[in-house]
Amino acid sequence: MPNQENTARLLPDVAVHAQPHLAGALDWVGMAEIQVPVLFDAGDGQPQRSSARVGAFVNLKRPDKRGIHMSRLYLQVEQALGTQTLSADMLRSLLRGFLDSHQDLSDRACLSIHFEHLVRRPALKSANSGWRAYPVCIEASLVGDQFLLEFGTEVVYSSTCPASAALSRQLIQDQFIHDFAPGETLDHAAVLAWLGSEKGIVAAAHAQRSVARLRVRPAAGAGFHLVELIDRVESALGTPVQTAVKREDEQAFALANGSNLMFCEDAARRIQKALDADDRLGDFHIRVEHQESLHPHDAVAYASKGVEGGYGSIG
Incomplete structure (x- = not known):
């Protein structure tokens, strides 16, 4: 029986044989959708292990x-991500390992990591709470000594149209004039009952589920403060989607929608202002999407920090 060393020498490696008729440099070569666990600290002191695609x-x-040498990339990914908490230093070291293992072939390396992070969110009024899964995307690249790190997530919220709200109020006024003639003595109990009836509220503003997609570049040493980022954005919007909902929570959500009427432009500016106030962000890009209930198309707005050489294109 051949020993292990002899067996290895007998295994063919066709990748070492050049094909002159197909010669050419390639921008990127590697693997997508590598399945691996990751350990992620979202900044709340509760690291979670999640299933990731890399x-x-x-x-x-x-x-x-x-x-x-694709196997070299795979083994480095599996060893690093499977045993260490995600951090800027760890990712930089991993990318440096990619290049060190391809010294004669490559001078650029990149990495993308996609997973979901669970955050427990309290109800608006009741003592209940529930889990929300926020998608996380981390992208890192190393070109020479230039290391670039970005991470992103999505916040889902409700948006009530200001124009629709104004038109609805006008219809309610019209109905009031119809039901209570000018000059008529108004009875408090009758008006109160009218306001609580379907006859009184003859129109309601249209609202829709909306998504804010965020991509940020943390400042040096800032780390991944995902939970604080989400809290900041959800607070700015005022109407994030809920988990556990009792009637008192649904009523509070209706009040939040009525108090936070917004077009997609308003939402984008709210988030922009909130993120501008966070000095841990070197740059950011926002894409706000209101999935219209009135139209078959979406209303979309973009915003960024406006750093020179930073984000600026639609994507």
């Missing part, structure tokens, strides 16, 4: 080389 890539700068 993309790991390097460029192939040598046109005469047929391929990269």
